[in-house]
Amino acid sequence: MTDNSERNRQIVEEICEAFNQHDAEGVLAHFRDDGVWLLSRGAPPDGATVKGKQAIREMLHQRFAQIPDMAWEIHTHWAGGNHACSEWTVTGTEANGNKLNWLGCDLWLMDDDGKVMKKDTYWKYAGGES
Numbered sequence: 838m839t840d841n842s843e844r845n846r847q848i849v850e851e852i853c854e855a856f857n858q859h860d861a862e863g864v865l866a867h868f869r870d871d872g873v874w875l876l877s878r879g880a881p882p883d884g885a886t887v888k889g890k891q892a893i894r895e896m897l898h899q900r901f902a903q904i905p906d907m908a909w910e911i912h913t914h915w916a917g918g919n920h921a922c923s924e925w926t927v928t929g930t931e932a933n934g935n936k937l938n939w940l941g942c943d944l945w946l947m948d949d950d951g952k953v954m955k956k957d958t959y960w961k962y963a964g965g966e967s
Contacts, residue, residue, distance in 0.1 A: 845919065
């Protein structure tokens, strides 16, 4: 594994720890100002797209408020060059009472300085909502 690959794997690990602590600023510390997050839900084919640190901050605060018990069990992280992947299971209870227990992954694209340019989230769940 190259030095950049190992650095990026460690950065993704730190970001996931911040997600589990519901620490929006800890997550955002690793994003570029113009970073993009492609959510798993939203209009096909990309899902909803959140652009820029401020919009991502608002999304994180909204998500953590709506699902206060949201937690990620990390299965693995890996990185190759400026790309990384996190595999996890997310659990929690949505405001409407729906229980989350979904296998998912994040695909990460980092710049040469190790800042997140793009986070692309995927998860599997049974349900009729998009």
